[in-house]
Amino acid sequence: MQGPLIDTLARQGITRRTFLKYCATLASMMALPPAAGRAMAEAMAAARRPSVIWLPFQECTGCTESITRSHSPTLEGMIFDMISLDYQETLMAAAGHQAEEARHAAMKENAGKYLLVVDGSIPLGRDGAYSCIGGRSNVDILKEAAEGAAAIVAMGSCASYGGIPKANPNPTGAVSVSDIVTNKPIVNIPGCPPIPVVMTGVLAHYLTFGSLPELDEKGRPKAFFGETIHDRCYRRPFYDQGKFAKTFDDEGARMGWCLFELGCKGPVTYNACATVKWNGGTSWPVESGHGCLGCSEPDFWDAGGFYKALSVPADPLRIGAAAAIAGAGAGVAVSFANRAKKNVARQTHETLTVEDLEK
Amino acid sequence: MNELQFLTWVRGPGLDIAVGIFVLGVVWRLFEIYSLGRKKDLSTPRHAAGASGLHTVFRRSLPPPGMLKRSPVSYIGGYIFHIGLAIVVFGFAPHILLVTNLTGLSWPGLPSQFVDLVAVVTMAAMVVVLVDRINKPAKRFLSTFEDWFTWAVTFLPVLTGWMAVQHLLLPYTTMLALHILSVEILLVVLPFTKLFHAFTLFGSRWYNGRANAQRGVPV
Known part of the structure; x- marks a missing residue:
């Protein structure tokens, strides 16, 4: 099945029209010019399916769960039509040695050309022993697989930035892919989990233009991570009007007012949830009444509590009382010092008489 | 440190430290000032209409006769x-x-557009006051480093806050963090500079008013 993609699609009964529509949608989502949709269609139709190796490390399989709920295109469609997913532990039928063999075969056959997708962080503590596959540590496998990869996609916040495993106190010494691999192009697709269409979009871009899309300074595709949740949020007008839900079940919450006061991290979170939405465009966290957690930002887990508004202290002001007592102590000590100084001055004071002045 | 970590720090440990130093400094300075004590004035008090501590507390908020005309920028800009x-x-x-x-205290907020306008007017007034300080030879002569410094630490929180709201120059996250940081600098500096007048203002007016009332002088 290594023929051009358009043949495969035709065999599956997908019309040219449907395919063009799909490419146009992807292009517009990525804010590419209209002509790019056609270019994308042409490139993808002619493309031989690139080999994709998906390495799961210290993760919860949430990223895979997310991608399997990719509706446009469907996961099956993507696996069989657009890419050749040669290794994905969770989804592949093979197991054990067979699975490892599949990976090695794919790496050998497509050396220098395959796309490496990584989900999960990489533990470095205790020589990487916290997470091993087939007796080998994650860091070891990653280094080997990265060698022959054309590019690497860090799927999810763990692979992109260390994610939850890296949360304070980071017991396993978890790091991101870019902390280990520095000599390959890396695209970060953070999110906990990431949005499926972002993954597909990046892949389509790669197939069409042979390069990775434009990235921001955190290695994320600008097309999807260019604006904050807050700036694109449909509840934004309520923020500007000062209408806030105070609890999750008050009148404001029922009226769909802004969730800023309930700890929404939308203003500091760059992601496409507000525009692309989830579950085939059904809804997204803020629409279902919960503030944004900021899951696509580095170290979101340690960003001061999910339910604390961004403008309030992340830490309770614990040292306030102690500071007041210390201040009072310092004040009293200085007062005594001042009084002692005064007393000394009084005692050493020499009375001056008129006679003294006339001397 | 990325910008969200920066923001988390200024909202967390940074704010803890700043508020800690602020509270410590304020309590210390107040104790120190009020424990100095004053000798009892043994002279016979003279009485004059309008001469008392309380009178002075209010009267000092108004320009003395003729001064508004001589120094309009100081008074109007200051107000x-x-x-x-x-x-x-x-x-x-x-x-x-x-x-x-x-604290658990709460009151209704003003519309953000109005606050925005006020912030711009405030900054404009502060700039005018600063320019006046630079231009007037007497004011410039009397100004020390502390004057320029306290102006800056007061101005920066307004500027960064306004820029954060307006999404200017830097991403909102970074600007918000810089805003909180600038407020923290203000908190740390306040008890140990002339900005402490926020706390001593009425006490010192009362003291001066009282001392002059003893002599029968309404100031």
Whole structure:
């Protein structure tokens, strides 16, 4: 099945029209010019399916769960039509040695050309022993697989930035892919989990233009991570009007007012949830009444509590009382010092008489 | 440190440290000032209408006769930026949220567009006052490093806060973090500079008024 993609699609009964529509949608989502949709269609139709190796490390399989709920295109469609997913532990039928063999075969056959997708962080503590596959540590496998990869996609916040495993106190010494691999192009697709269409979009871009899309300074595709949740949020007008839900079940919450006061991290979170939405465009966290957690930002887990508004202290002001007592102590000590100084001055004071002045 | 970590730090440990130093400094300075004590004035008090501590507390808020004309920038500019600061600090909804979170006290906020306008007017007044300080030879001669410094630490929180709201220059996250950091610098500096007048203002007016009332002089 290594023929051009358009043949495969035709065999599956997908019309040219449907395919063009799909490419146009992807292009517009990525804010590419209209002509790019056609270019994308042409490139993808002619493309031989690139080999994709998906390495799961210290993760919860949430990223895979997310991608399997990719509706446009469907996961099956993507696996069989657009890419050749040669290794994905969770989804592949093979197991054990067979699975490892599949990976090695794919790496050998497509050396220098395959796309490496990584989900999960990489533990470095205790020589990487916290997470091993087939007796080998994650860091070891990653280094080997990265060698022959054309590019690497860090799927999810763990692979992109260390994610939850890296949360304070980071017991396993978890790091991101870019902390280990520095000599390959890396695209970060953070999110906990990431949005499926972002993954597909990046892949389509790669197939069409042979390069990775434009990235921001955190290695994320600008097309999807260019604006904050807050700036694109449909509840934004309520923020500007000062209408806030105070609890999750008050009148404001029922009226769909802004969730800023309930700890929404939308203003500091760059992601496409507000525009692309989830579950085939059904809804997204803020629409279902919960503030944004900021899951696509580095170290979101340690960003001061999910339910604390961004403008309030992340830490309770614990040292306030102690500071007041210390201040009072310092004040009293200085007062005594001042009084002692005064007393000394009084005692050493020499009375001056008129006679003294006339001397 | 990325910008979200920066923001988390200024909201967390940074704020802890700043508020700690602020509270410590304020309590210390107040103790120190009020424990100095004053000798009892043994002279016979003279009485004059309008001469008392309380009178002076209010009278000093008004320009003495003729002074408004001689130094309009100081008075009008001073009024505008002090009132503006109060409106911005206590009228902006996110600021009220902060106070509510710390103390449980809450009051209705002003519309953000109005607060925005006030912030711009406040900054303009502060710039005018600064330019006046630079231009007038007497004012410039009397100015020390502390004057320029305290102006800057007062101005920066307004500027960064306004820029954060307006999405200017830097991403919102970074600007918000810089805003909180600038407020923390202000908190740390306040008890140990002339900005402490926020606390000593009425006490010192009362003292001066009282001392002059003893001599029968309404000041």
